[in-house]
Amino acid sequence: MSCRSFAPCTLAGLIVLIAGCGAGPQRQERPGEMVTYGVTGRIRGFDPILAGDVESAIAIGKIYEGLVQYTYLARPYRVERNLAESLPEISADGLAYTFKIRKGIFFQDDPCFTNSAGKGRELTANDFVYSIKRVADVRNESTGYWAFEGRIAGLDAFRKASAKSKVTDYNMPVDGLHATGPYTFVIRLTEPYPQLLWVLSMDYAFAVPREAVEYYKDDFVSHPVGTGPYILQSWRRNYMLEFVRNPKWVETGRNERYPSEGEPGDNTNGLLDDAGKTIPFVDRIVQYVISDESTQWLKFVTGEIESSGISRDNWNAVVTQSRGLTDNLTRMKVRMFSASTLDIYYIGFNMEDPVVGKNKKLRQAISCTFNTGEWIKYKKERVVRATGPIPPGVAGYDDKPSPYPFDLDKARKLLCEAGYPGGIDPATGKKLKLVLEIGSAGEAETRESTELLANFVQQIGIDLVPSYNHWPSFLSKLERRQCQMYRLGWVADYPDAQNFLQLFYGQNCSPGPNHCNYVNPEFDSLYEKTRTMTDSPGRTAIYKQMADIIVEDCPWIFMDHPMSYGLHHRWVGNYKPHDFPYGMEKYRRIDIQSRREWQATYGRQDWRN
Numbered sequence: 001m002s003c004r005s006f007a008p009c010t011l012a013g014l015i016v017l018i019a020g021c022g023a024g025p026q027r028q029e030r031p032g033e034m035v036t037y038g039v040t041g042r043i044r045g046f047d048p049i050l051a052g053d054v055e056s057a058i059a060i061g062k063i064y065e066g067l068v069q070y071t072y073l074a075r076p077y078r079v080e081r082n083l084a085e086s087l088p089e090i091s092a093d094g095l096a097y098t099f100k101i102r103k104g105i106f107f108q109d110d111p112c113f114t115n116s117a118g119k120g121r122e123l124t125a126n127d128f129v130y131s132i133k134r135v136a137d138v139r140n141e142s143t144g145y146w147a148f149e150g151r152i153a154g155l156d157a158f159r160k161a162s163a164k165s166k167v168t169d170y171n172m173p174v175d176g177l178h179a180t181g182p183y184t185f186v187i188r189l190t191e192p193y194p195q196l197l198w199v200l201s202m203d204y205a206f207a208v209p210r211e212a213v214e215y216y217k218d219d220f221v222s223h224p225v226g227t228g229p230y231i232l233q234s235w236r237r238n239y240m241l242e243f244v245r246n247p248k249w250v251e252t253g254r255n256e257r258y259p260s261e262g263e264p265g266d267n268t269n270g271l272l273d274d275a276g277k278t279i280p281f282v283d284r285i286v287q288y289v290i291s292d293e294s295t296q297w298l299k300f301v302t303g304e305i306e307s308s309g310i311s312r313d314n315w316n317a318v319v320t321q322s323r324g325l326t327d328n329l330t331r332m333k334v335r336m337f338s339a340s341t342l343d344i345y346y347i348g349f350n351m352e353d354p355v356v357g358k359n360k361k362l363r364q365a366i367s368c369t370f371n372t373g374e375w376i377k378y379k380k381e382r383v384v385r386a387t388g389p390i391p392p393g394v395a396g397y398d399d400k401p402s403p404y405p406f407d408l409d410k411a412r413k414l415l416c417e418a419g420y421p422g423g424i425d426p427a428t429g430k431k432l433k434l435v436l437e438i439g440s441a442g443e444a445e446t447r448e449s450t451e452l453l454a455n456f457v458q459q460i461g462i463d464l465v466p467s468y469n470h471w472p473s474f475l476s477k478l479e480r481r482q483c484q485m486y487r488l489g490w491v492a493d494y495p496d497a498q499n500f501l502q503l504f505y506g507q508n509c510s511p512g513p514n515h516c517n518y519v520n521p522e523f524d525s526l527y528e529k530t531r532t533m534t535d536s537p538g539r540t541a542i543y544k545q546m547a548d549i550i551v552e553d554c555p556w557i558f559m560d561h562p563m564s565y566g567l568h569h570r571w572v573g574n575y576k577p578h579d580f581p582y583g584m585e586k587y588r589r590i591d592i593q594s595r596r597e598w599q600a601t602y603g604r605q606d607w608r609n
Contacts, residue, residue, distance in 0.1 A: 033283045034590045036572075037305050039296055040287040042238050042471045045221030049135045051203035052143030052475065052513075054491050061582030062243050062285065064206035064226035067099055067128065067185075068197055070580045072587050073262025073271055077495055077580065079197045083123065083207060083227065087197070094192035101125050101183040106252050110225045112215035120248055123227055125179035127207045132177055133170055134213070135204050138163040143479070144204030146508045147493075150531075151196075152176035153188045170210070192532040198494030203582065229256070229280040229586040243285040256280075258574070258587060271576055280586035281574075291443055300567065301332075303599045306590070308567045312445055315380045319565070332602050333570040339577035341564050342391050342492035344500065345383075347436065347453070347557040348516040353484045356434065357517070361418035363554035367404040368411035369456045370557055378452060383560035388547040389500045391561050395535065396497035396543030402551065402558070411460050423461020433463040437486040439474030450487070479511035486515065492579060496535075497543045501527060504550055518555040571595040 029035050041055035048064050051057040069082040081087055083105055088097040107113070107120035115121075132152070135142045136159040148155055153176030162168040176188040189196070199205060212225035224232050230243040249256070260275040274281070290296050293311040300308035310318050320326060325336050351357040356366075372385045384392075387402040404410075415423065425432045436453070440446040447468070454464040464485075469477065477483050490513075493499050506524045508514035526546050533539040550556070568575055573589035 032592075034281060034592060035284045035286060036282050036585075036588060036590050037286050038288075038307055039290050039299075039305060040241055041291075042289055043241075044472050044475065046224035046232065047221045048131070048203040048206040048208060049140055049142040049144060050221065053471065055471075057203050057582050059241060060203050060206070060224070061228070062230040062585055063224045063228045063232060064203065064208065065228045065583065066200055066202070066206045067101075068201050069583060070201055070578070071259065072578065072584060073259050073266050073576060075263050079201050082201075095189045097187045097189075097196065099125075099128075099185045099187075101128075101185060103183055104252055105227055105254070106248050107209050107212075107225055107227055108231050108246055108248050110212060110223075112209070112212040112223075112225060114211070114215075120225075121209070121211075123207055124182045125185035126182075127209060128185045128205075129174070129177045129179050130170060130210050131208045132205065133158060133174065134208065136162065137168045139168060141479070141511055142204065143511060143513070144202070146502060146505075146512045146514075147199045147202065147204055149507060151189055151191070151193050153190050192534075194532070194534045195494060195496055195498055198496065198499075201580070202493055228583065230285065233284075238289050240289070241285075241287045245280060245283050249280075256586070262576075266576070271574060274574060274589065281589040282585065285585060293443070293445065300569075303569065303595065303603045306569055306572045310565050310567065312378070312380055315382075318567075325567075329567075332605075333598070335568045335570060335572075336565060337568065337575070337577055338563060338565045340393060341562055342394060342495060342579045343489055343562055344386050344389065344391050345489040345559045345562065346386065346487075347559065348483075348486050348488060349555055349557075350481060350483050350485065350515075351517045351519065351555055352481055355432075356484060359418050360553060361414050362420065363557075364404050365411045365414035365418055365460065366457055366462070367554050367557045368407045368414065369460055370453075370559065371406045371456050373406070374452070374456075375560065378449065379560065379562075382565065383562045386558035386561050388551050388558060389503065389556070390497045390543065390547050391492070391500070394492075394495060394497050394500070395540045396501075396547060398544050398547065404551070404554065408459055415460050415462075420462075423463075431461060431463050433465055435465050435467050435484045437474060437477055437483040438466055438468045439471045439486075439488070441468040441470050453487075478515045481510045481517055483515075488515065495579070497540075497547075498530065501530075501543065501546050501550075504546075504555065516555040518550075518553070520549060520553060523549045569595070569598065571598065 040059065043056040043059050044050055044053065045056065046060055046063065048060050051060050065083050067082060067084040068079040071078050071080050083102055085100040085102050088099045090097055101123060105123040107123065109118055109120045111118050113119060113121055132148065134140055135144050135148060136155050138159055139162060150156060154174040155176055158172055158174050161172060178186040180186055207227060209225055212223065213220050216223045222235065229246055229249060231246045233242040233244045235241055256279050258274040258277045258279050262271055266272055296308060297311065297314060299305045318326060318329060325334060349356040349363050356362060376383060388398060390397045419426065420432050423432050438446060438450060450466045454466065457464040478486060490500065490503060502508055503513050504518045504523060505514060505527050506519035509517045523546055526542055530539055530542050571591040571594035573591060574587050578584055
């Protein structure tokens with residue numbers, strides 16, 4: 001799900017450190033209204049089965065919900081009930097998961113509910129049967145079928161049938177998806193699936209009403225109808241998103257509560273002050289698409305947005321050598337949060353491309369041009385070099401040195417063995433030119449860092465030509481296998497190495513998450529072996545073996561794992577960094593009086609003085 005444009009660290013920080021803030025010149029607050037202002041990226045829409053990028057997933061998580069969700073404060077991460085009454089009953093053989101659906105949960109009011117004059121109806125088990133079938137329907141081109149493929153009894157057959165018929169028959173029974181009553185939902189698996197509960201916390205498994213899909217048809221992506229804490233008030237594409245509290249939560253007495261337990265230190269940090277109180281706290285969320293970093297920063301230091309990342313250009317002016325905030329920002333009572341992330345950023349090779357995909361030596365040579373020291377220096381030491389596909393903090397990670405480190409002599413030798421001595425294509429007698437697709441057309445730092453990457457590759461005589469795209473068109477190219485090389489990141493969907501290794505599984509080629517279209521029978525065999533294995537030393541050993549295969553074949557240039565740094569104003573309450581921030585806005589609180597006092601005192605001051 002969570003592919004991520006290769007954005008600068010200011011936006012990488014926003015992924016983890018912001019979950020629903022807003023920005024903007026158009027403040028129209030009602031007396032006593034709790035509003036949060038912030039930024040977002042360009043999103044594809046609000047259909048959960050298309051939530052293939054972080055920004056879209058965060059937007060969708062405000063409106064739709066699943067059976068389970070991540071705990072907000074507790075670490076290590078675990079799932080807890082959400083639309084289910086409790087965690088499921090699991091059969092002794094690990095193949096049947098029985099969920100009891102909470103009674104009295106309603107979809108928001110919407111014209112699609114024609115039988116009730118627009119009043120939202122009650123959620124039932126059939127909504128989950130239907131929603132998972134939508135992911136499997138070939139016509140929907142979901143980016144998330146990888147999460148269910150080969151796992152649920154009869155679902156692959158349903159998918160094949162959808163490809164053959166003119167109209168998908170959603171009444172076709174699927175052996176592994178059963179509503180045995182209005183409030184009982186059973187999933188039957190083909191084999192044990194240790195990651196299933198993680199998967200069911202993802203957008204792809206969120207409950208969608210059939211009425212909305214059939215009523216809005218192709219425009220459903222712009223008309224979300226969910227059970228979540230917020231509804232979409234307005235969406236001006238590429239400019240603004242506005243969400244308001246879902247009246248149905250109040251009307252039906254959802255009675256959702258802020259968590260009462262967390263990690264040691266959460267109580268001291270004020271994160272349990274609202275324990276047991278009814279959520280959500282925020283009445284309205286306004287987010288603006290502001291791609292210019294200087295504009296984002298100006299909005300933050302004048303108090304117009306609640307949170308901000310720290311751009312590379314501002315780093316030295318904001319952060320001291322000891323990794324604290326400067327005196328001026330401390331005086332302004334700005335708070336900084338830092339956290340390691342389960343993210344990896346990379347350059348991918350399309351393995352179907354006749355030049356880079358068929359020539360391992362060429363890929364290895366280009367990998368050896370990546371100057372780790374210069375890259376970390378450019379990133380202000382906020383990243384560490386990635387040496388494989390699994391990030392630190394996940395079982396299977398190995399910190400051994402890469403066999404293809406920065407080494408220009410080795411790169412030139414490999415390039416010669418690849419058939420391009422000195423970077424010259426013998427077929428044409430000209431320099432080899434490779435095209436690198438970028439999904440962040442408007443971000444200055446991305447362009448600057450891409451130039452640095454091109455300079456790295458130029459040192460062995462290859463021209464790396466950037467092609468800039470807006471995010472939706474970039475994703476379209478990836479899904480249609482039209483990129484020769486591409487620059488991308490992956491943010492974990494769940495804390496298991498399988499979530500990263502599935503990016504190389506042959507069955508997951510585009511439009512699935514294997515955008516490099518890598519196919520290796522040995523790797524696939526090991527991947528399939530681990531599918532049913534629970535967390536154990538044996539599984540971790542196989543994960544490491546699979547990572548070694550990937551490192552040797554070089555379908556990616558492994559670039560970095562970032563640290564996320566984010567700034568919050570003092571009036572933002574209940575914030576804790578989270579690797580899976582989808583739907584977490586319901587826990588936020590804004591101290592309106594504190595914001596007014598800050599703006600009166602500091603809003604017009606120069607943050608540098």
